Amino acid sequence: xxxxxxxxxxxxxxxxxxxxxxxxxxxxxxxxxxxxxxxxxxxxxxxxxxxxxxxxxxxxxxxxxxxxxxxxxxxxxxxxxxxxxxxxxxxxxxxxxxxxxxxxxxxxxxxxxxxxxxxxxxxxxxxxxxxxxxxxxxxxxxxxxxxxxxxxxxxxxxxxxxxxxxxxxxxxxxxxxxxxxxxxxxxxxxxxxxxxxxxxxxxx
Amino acid sequence: xxxxxxxxxxxxxxxxxxxxxxxxxxxxxxxxxxxxxxxxxxxxxxxxxxxxxxxxxxxxxxxxxxxxxxxxxxxxxxxxxxxxxxxxxxxxxxxxxxxxxxxxxxxxxxxxxxxxxxxxxxxxxxxxxxxxxxxxxxxxxxxxxxxxxxxxxxxxxxxxxxxxxxxxxxxxxxxxxxxxxxxxxxxxxxxxxxxxxxxxxxxxxxxxxxxxxxxxxxxxxxxxxxxxxxxxxxxxxxxxxxxxxxxxxxxxxxxxxxxxxxxxxxxxxxxxxxxxxxxxxxxxxxxxxxxxxxxxxxx
Ligand code: SF4
Ligand code: SF4
Numbered sequence: 437x438x439x440x441x442x443x444x445x446x447x448x449x450x451x452x453x454x455x456x457x458x459x460x461x462x463x464x465x466x467x468x469x470x471x472x473x474x475x476x477x478x479x480x481x482x483x484x485x486x487x488x489x490x491x492x493x494x495x496x497x498x499x500x501x502x503x504x505x506x507x508x509x510x511x512x513x514x515x516x517x518x519x520x521x522x523x524x525x526x527x528x529x530x531x532x533x534x535x536x537x538x539x540x541x542x543x544x545x546x547x548x549x550x551x552x553x554x555x556x557x558x559x560x561x562x563x564x565x566x567x568x569x570x571x572x573x574x575x576x577x578x579x580x581x582x583x584x585x586x587x588x589x590x591x592x593x594x595x596x597x598x599x600x601x602x603x604x605x606x607x608x609x610x611x612x613x614x615x616x617x618x619x620x621x622x623x624x625x626x627x628x629x630x631x632x633x634x635x636x637x638x639x640x
Numbered sequence: 641x642x643x644x645x646x647x648x649x650x651x652x653x654x655x656x657x658x659x660x661x662x663x664x665x666x667x668x669x670x671x672x673x674x675x676x677x678x679x680x681x682x683x684x685x686x687x688x689x690x691x692x693x694x695x696x697x698x699x700x701x702x703x704x705x706x707x708x709x710x711x712x713x714x715x716x717x718x719x720x721x722x723x724x725x726x727x728x729x730x731x732x733x734x735x736x737x738x739x740x741x742x743x744x745x746x747x748x749x750x751x752x753x754x755x756x757x758x759x760x761x762x763x764x765x766x767x768x769x770x771x772x773x774x775x776x777x778x779x780x781x782x783x784x785x786x787x788x789x790x791x792x793x794x795x796x797x798x799x800x801x802x803x804x805x806x807x808x809x810x811x812x813x814x815x816x817x818x819x820x821x822x823x824x825x826x827x828x829x830x831x832x833x834x835x836x837x838x839x840x841x842x843x844x845x846x847x848x849x850x851x852x853x854x855x856x857x858x859x860x861x862x863x864x865x866x867x868x869x870x871x872x873x874x875x876x877x878x879x880x881x882x883x884x885x886x887x888x889x890x891x892x893x894x895x896x897x898x899x900x901x902x903x904x905x906x907x908x909x910x911x912x913x914x915x916x917x918x919x920x921x922x923x924x925x926x927x928x929x930x931x932x933x934x935x936x937x938x939x
Binding site for chain 1: 650653655745799834842
């Protein structure tokens with residue numbers, strides 16, 4: 437990681453930025469830092485020091501650590517505003533998604549573990565049963581989330597999480613918006629088989 | 641007219657009312673929706689964030705099912721399901737290798753010619769045919785809606801043709817005008833509500849929804865109209881909370897387009913299950929009989 441301008445290595449930087457560009461399918465080298473993306477990004481709030489243009493800058497500078505440990509990677513809500521407005525057609529969400537995969541591969545802990553748990557729980561439920569079961573996937577997500585907080589001894593957060601969840605569940609029950617049946621599709625078999633086949637053929 | 645119908649997981653669970661309303665309204669309009677058999681989850685935003693292959697493979701299976709059953713068009717009311725299915729179709733058409741890989745795993749193969757439609761596209765085509773005005777039984781008094789489209793109906797992280805203007809869509813306005821409503825113009829039509837961040841990053845999502853709410857209120861609107869079940873759930877279920885946090889005193893019902901259409905077609909609040917909203921939504925509904933029926937028919 438370059439800590440100052442004299443240590444900056446264009447070759448190293450280019451290798452990383454090309455890798456991200458290839459996986460994400462975005463021409464990030466074309467970014468000229470106009471910040472139009474950031475102007476419309478809903479994840480950029482008053483506090484916090486992250487934005488789409490900064491994330492792209494970090495990648496183009498080859499700063500791997502700063503890029504994969506950036507809040508933008510997790511805070512991006514995939515609204516696609518940046519990409520539809522970018523004069524160079526660069527979708528920061530795709531870069532954030534690419535960096536999520538790199539976080540997973542590198543084995544470092546995600547900066548926002550609960551957001552990572554949320555998406556993995558959702559997708560696993562969809563693949564497991566062929567359809568997502570809201571109550572089941574929310575249960576799995578909250579379990580993972582709370583277990584992680586227990587390990588970190590963050591008891592205040594656990595309390596807040598449980599209160600927030602119970603309030604929501606109560607409202608959903610009261611309005612009859614909770615579903616008690618179980619959804620399945622036989623498609624889960626085909627999908628799992630295809631995914632395994634894809635993984636093995638991409639390994640060789 | 642037969643159109644394939646993909647409800648998706650949300651319309652079979654927390655937003656089951658939207659599934660029911662869509663079926664009722666379409667049947668009243670004599671559009672036959674045929675739910676495709678054994679459809680699977682599209683993977684939604686979660687797949688597109690963490691698994692590129694599944695985010696194409698999952699909706700692809702549904703496309704194959706619809707095409708094998710002989711349909712040329714599929715309607716997908718949920719914006720996330722719609723977007724993922726549309727993008728999967730386009731990506732497969734642009735990548736024959738991926739298409740054959742995916743087809744090798746599915747009994748029902750993707751051809752790639754299916755038209756993937758939003759609920760608005762189908763409704764607008766129907767309105768275009770001129771058959772709506774005869775079917776209208778009621779008109780509204782005092783309803784001032786803002787149309788909220790959210791993200792997934794017009795923006796995609798892949799180059800696909802958008803069904804409406806990306807920044808200033810008009811589809812909902814066109815439908816509502818046909819039932820005698822005058823939607824209020826505003827700035828937050830396509831601003832994100834935070835989607836699943838309401839669960840996993842509530843601070844961000846609540847701040848976004850408060851901004852959306854403030855503009856709607858400032859414009860003098862007294863309700864939202866949406867087509868996406870995620871937008872509806874977020875703005876409705878969390879409204880009391882994000883409004884209290886942001887000192888907003890007003891509360892606005894969040895209607896599905898199928899609710900306002902259904903009522904105008906003569907259906908009742910209970911038939912459409914509008915009483916299952918989180919924010920009280922029925923007292924604002926003041927419907928009058930459409931007296932000038934004969935004149936309408938002659939129009
Ligand atoms: S809008 Fe595009 S070119 Fe401008 S800073 Fe953002 S990514 Fe770079
Ligand atoms: S897609 Fe992500 S980075 Fe882009 S504007 Fe939306 S939240 Fe911001």
